[in-house]
Amino acid sequence: MKITTVEAIPLAIPYRRPFTFASGKVTAADHVLVRITTDDGLVGHGEAPPRPYTYGETAASIVAAVRDLFSPVLVGADPFARERIRADLARTVANNAARGAIDVALWDLVGQACGQPVHVLLGHAADDVRVAHMIGLGTPAEMVADAVEMSDEYGVDAFKVKVGRDLGHDLVAVRELRRELGDAVELYADANRGWDADTAIVAARRLDDLAVTMLEEPNPADDVLGRRRIVRESPIPIVGDESTITLGGVARSLLDGDSQSISVKVARTGFTDSAKIVGLCEGLGVTTMVGNQIDGMLGSVASTALGCGLRALAHHPVEVTNHLLMTDDVIAEPPVIAEGRAAARQAPGLGVTIDPDKLAHYRVDR
Structure with missing residues (x-):
């Protein structure tokens, strides 16, 4: 099994009310959905919530890091080789939310391939x-x-x-x-x-x-x-x-x-x-x-x-x-x-399904 495509899809979903804390305030979920597809047709997902006031990442920087830095490393790789991938991604410092979402998506893929939930x-x-x-x-x-x-x-x-x-x-x-x-x-x-x-x-x-x-x-x-x-x-x-x-x-x-x-x-x-x-x-x-x-x-x-x-x-x-x-x-x-x-969900991987209509509605790159 090899990775064929890696996508970073920026989303914008409103909140019911703002959430405020000492270092920032959020009024919408400007998150990035990371989607990794394999040649077997499996699709793994991870979510990257940017927190620029804490880690310095924005939705735009996450998309750029996944697209320009991490995707070339991932395409052609075996999702089971998480330690090799981890070492390759570590050559780029910081970008914690982007790397976290990739790791989650890889575990989602591995779980699906093994027929076992991630937990x-x-x-x-x-x-x-x-x-x-x-x-x-x-x-x-x-x-x-x-x-x-x-x-x-x-x-x-x-x-x-x-x-x-x-x-x-x-x-x-x-x-x-x-x-x-x-x-x-x-x-x-x-x-x-x-x-x-x-x-x-x-x-x-x-x-x-x-x-x-x-x-x-x-x-x-x-x-x-x-x-x-x-x-x-x-x-x-x-x-x-x-x-x-x-x-x-x-x-x-x-x-x-x-x-x-x-x-x-x-x-x-x-x-x-x-x-x-x-x-x-x-x-x-x-x-x-x-x-x-x-x-x-x-x-x-x-x-x-x-x-x-x-x-x-x-x-x-x-x-x-x-x-x-x-x-x-x-x-x-x-x-x-x-x-x-x-x-915990009992389906293989994370056990989640992305609603294509909602994804089309909330993505902000089209």
């Missing part, structure tokens, strides 16, 4: 996982309403709360969430590098009082000494996310004392490097969880597969709800969240 190929640790919902910045009332909707409609009982703006406002929002949702619900926080180190230390202590279990990316990642001081003084674990986007970066962060837990995202490290990061952390006794890059439906399906595939991830809530912000998508069968859980 089974990864290790089949579970058939479903507990779901976490990511709450964007807003007024305390808006943030509470978002959480209550997810709790009532989907049974979600774990929430990542965006913080990182004015500390007083953030604490009011978290306090209101705790009061409304009760003590049984898990709350953890993500500042998206929005505070300085001194503010983050105060915040961590106040968040601990509100039974918040973790704090993700509290300050700018290049403030290395400040981050280490936060880790030393925080009563709750500090999670590395956008500061730990490579296998080597994760190793350095953990060994240098910059992070105590790690968030992995299929959108930036695919299945291959995500599994390597999880294995590294498992060996070091470090907790890992599946994060969300404000993924669409395809990304949510992939994240669920990763969470169900690896034992170290299956124990923790997986962030797979933010596709619900979108008014539509190009996937024919939307992900299902019920009683606070998401199940």
